[in-house]
Amino acid sequence: MTGATAAVMVAMLPSSVSASDDEVRRSGPCSGKADWEMRAKWDESERIELRGRVEHTRSGQIWTWKIKHNGSVSAQGRAVTRSGGFEVRRALVDLAGVDHCVFRAERVKTGEVCRGRIEW
Amino acid sequence: MRLLRNPVAQYLTLAVLLFIVLSVAASILSARVAADEASADARALTRVLARSVAQPAIPRGLVDGEAGAIDKLDRQVLDRLLVGDVRRVKIWRGDGTILYSDESKLIGARYPLDAEETDVLENGGTEAEVSDLAEPENRFENDAEGLVEVYTRIRSPEGEPILFEVYYSADDLAARRSAVFAPIQRITVGGLLAMLVIATPIIWVLTRRLTRTARERERLLRASMTASEAERRRIARDLHDGVVQDLAGTAFSLTAVGRDSRVPDELRDDLHNAGQSLRTSLKALRSLLVSIHPPDLHADGLAAALTDLTAPAATHQIESSVDVGDIGRVSDDTVALVWRVAQEAVRNAIRHARASTLEVDVHRRQERLVLRVVDDGQGFDPEGDRDPASFGLRGLASLVTDAGGRLDVRSTPGEGTEVRMEVAIK
Numbered sequence: 163m164t165g166a167t168a169a170v171m172v173a174m175l176p177s178s179v180s181a182s183d184d185e186v187r188r189s190g191p192c193s194g195k196a197d198w199e200m201r202a203k204w205d206e207s208e209r210i211e212l213r214g215r216v217e218h219t220r221s222g223q224i225w226t227w228k229i230k231h232n233g234s235v236s237a238q239g240r241a242v243t244r245s246g247g248f249e250v251r252r253a254l255v256d257l258a259g260v261d262h263c264v265f266r267a268e269r270v271k272t273g274e275v276c277r278g279r280i281e282w
Numbered sequence: 283m284r285l286l287r288n289p290v291a292q293y294l295t296l297a298v299l300l301f302i303v304l305s306v307a308a309s310i311l312s313a314r315v316a317a318d319e320a321s322a323d324a325r326a327l328t329r330v331l332a333r334s335v336a337q338p339a340i341p342r343g344l345v346d347g348e349a350g351a352i353d354k355l356d357r358q359v360l361d362r363l364l365v366g367d368v369r370r371v372k373i374w375r376g377d378g379t380i381l382y383s384d385e386s387k388l389i390g391a392r393y394p395l396d397a398e399e400t401d402v403l404e405n406g407g408t409e410a411e412v413s414d415l416a417e418p419e420n421r422f423e424n425d426a427e428g429l430v431e432v433y434t435r436i437r438s439p440e441g442e443p444i445l446f447e448v449y450y451s452a453d454d455l456a457a458r459r460s461a462v463f464a465p466i467q468r469i470t471v472g473g474l475l476a477m478l479v480i481a482t483p484i485i486w487v488l489t490r491r492l493t494r495t496a497r498e499r500e501r502l503l504r505a506s507m508t509a510s511e512a513e514r515r516r517i518a519r520d521l522h523d524g525v526v527q528d529l530a531g532t533a534f535s536l537t538a539v540g541r542d543s544r545v546p547d548e549l550r551d552d553l554h555n556a557g558q559s560l561r562t563s564l565k566a567l568r569s570l571l572v573s574i575h576p577p578d579l580h581a582d583g584l585a586a587a588l589t590d591l592t593a594p595a596a597t598h599q600i601e602s603s604v605d606v607g608d609i610g611r612v613s614d615d616t617v618a619l620v621w622r623v624a625q626e627a628v629r630n631a632i633r634h635a636r637a638s639t640l641e642v643d644v645h646r647r648q649e650r651l652v653l654r655v656v657d658d659g660q661g662f663d664p665e666g667d668r669d670p671a672s673f674g675l676r677g678l679a680s681l682v683t684d685a686g687g688r689l690d691v692r693s694t695p696g697e698g699t700e701v702r703m704e705v706a707i708k
Contacts, residue, residue: 208386209356234343234350237357254353255386261349 186280192216192267194274196247200265202280210256214265215249216241216276223269230264232257241267256282289489294482301474308470316463320455321430324448325408327366328432332446335362336373337436344373344381345438347390355382363448367458369429370449372419373436376403381444385422393419395445399433403445408434413449427453511575518575526567533560569593573629579621581612587621588642591628598632600640600657607645613708619685620644620653620703623678627655627701630675635659635699650687650704658698664691675701 185203192198196219205211212229221244228238231254241248254263261282268275339359343351363371364384373382378394398409413420413429423429433447539545540553572590579587585606592602624642631640637659644653679689687705 207360230350231353232349234348236350236353252353253357255349255356255389257349257352257386258390 186282188278188280190278192274192276194269194272195219196269196274196276198265198267198276198278200263200278200280202263202282205253207253208256209253210261210263210282211251212254212263212265212280213249213251214267214278215247216243216267217247219243219247219269221245224271225267225269227265227267229254230262230266231255232262240270290482290486293485297478297481301478304474305471309467312463312466312470313459315466316459319462320459321410323458324367324430324432324450324455325410325434327368328434328446328448329408331363331365331368331371331448332434332436335359336371336446340373340436340438340444342439345375345440345442345444347379347381352382352389356384360384367450367454368448369425369451370423372445372447372449374399374403374445374447376400376443376445380419387422388419391419393417399445399447402433402435403443406435408432412452423449425451425453427451427456430455514575518571521567521571521574526564526571529560529564529567533557533564536560573625579617580614581609581617584609584617584620584644588624588644591621591625592640592642595628595632595640600632600637602640602642604642605644609644609646609651610707612651616651616685616705616708619681619687619705620651623675623682623689623701623703624653624655626675626678630701631655631657631659631699635661637698646707647704649707651707653701653703655701656698661693661695661697661699663695664693 185201187199187201189197189199197217199215199217201213201215203211214227214229216225216227223243225241225243225248226238227241227248227250229236229250229252236254237250237252239250241250250265254261263280263282264277265279266275266277336359339355341351341354344355371382371384372380372388374395375381376395377392379392380388380390383389395403398411401407402409410430410432413423413431415423415425415428420429428451429449430452431447431449433445435443436446438444536553536557540550540557545553569590572587585604588604588606592604595602624644628640628642631637635657637657639658641654641656643656644651646652675689675691682689682703682705685705687703689701689703691699691701693699
């Protein structure tokens, strides 16, 4: 799937979107005070490099996160915020058709949820 | 032609031929061994990658084509699978679906497995074959030297057998084959060359030594023959000038005395018998002189000399005949050789053959002189135990060969003997 096609599909989503031929960004608010940001782009191995970020939090908060690819879990883990947030990067295989990529993060203590989605 | 008779040239020719044959054979065998070795290496590497890297890393869900499982496998093992000569990795499900490949465009595509792949999937084992780059599953391959694919069976966490396939560059395998092959070839070819280089001067030195020894032996033989010839000539001359002349004079005197009228009749017969006895002895002595040393031989005198040779045959009740054709101009050396061979053959016939007839025949056939000495005696088996009498002829055979001729002795027990010599006329 080309970057231009991906940009068109992202443009149909309600949250904040920016796209170019090689990169797609999306951001939005979480269910609490934090914000999330997602970015997808090609890496050197022709994989989709997906970055998920949670911002505007206090340091030391514990979050769990999960990346889903076409509905199945591609990666997951726990993170502790530093300098107001955290980010994770994972490479996803570019499969035939549209790749549905979802980044979801949840603060362990409060249950605040951040969820973003990119169609690549 | 002379060069071909040289032992060093013969050795070098044979050695080079042997070298070529062994080199080609060694190359073929070594290449086969090296190819087997390279193939075995590829299989071994594939098994290691399959058992130690791929299988432990395969996550649940991969066999169902879950994208997350594909991502996990890709992140975990891609760098560890694409090592060394590995150009492509594919993991197949039994229905021909590519569950994973480092070429992501192939993932999810389905291509029926061939019989060998199905066999490995069902029964295990590891197989290798040259990839058919025309097949759609290989459309992304652009290796000019081609690929070799090696596949083996692994199992998913769910227990389903899946096919793990690794593609190697044929060029890399060839390089690995060369790496195995080159030392073997160096050892084989180098060893043969070293042997050739070491043996050639040894053969050359030995040949020179043998040649020198042979020349020295020949020189000594000729010197010995020359000395013997001179001694025989001296003895013959002394006998001829001394004893023979004395006996001839005594025989003449006895005959003269016997005719004197003053000699009583009762002594006349005794004197006649004594004179006759002396003349017989004189004749025998002259034959002996001829045997000891031939007269100065020329082509013109060959017939007479051969007749003298056969003269003793009469005393053994052997009827002899000599026939010398028109032999034209023949060198004295050749005439002497004919006489010497005839002497040995006639002597053997008189002493051992128990023959009743003896024929000596010399004639010219184009540029060759042919001597035949034929008897109708008891003969012998030329292939049997060597008759001591034939040693003289065997010795003469080398002289004949040196003169560019050949000497044959044909005989059968009970059917006589023929000694035949052919020599080029000089």
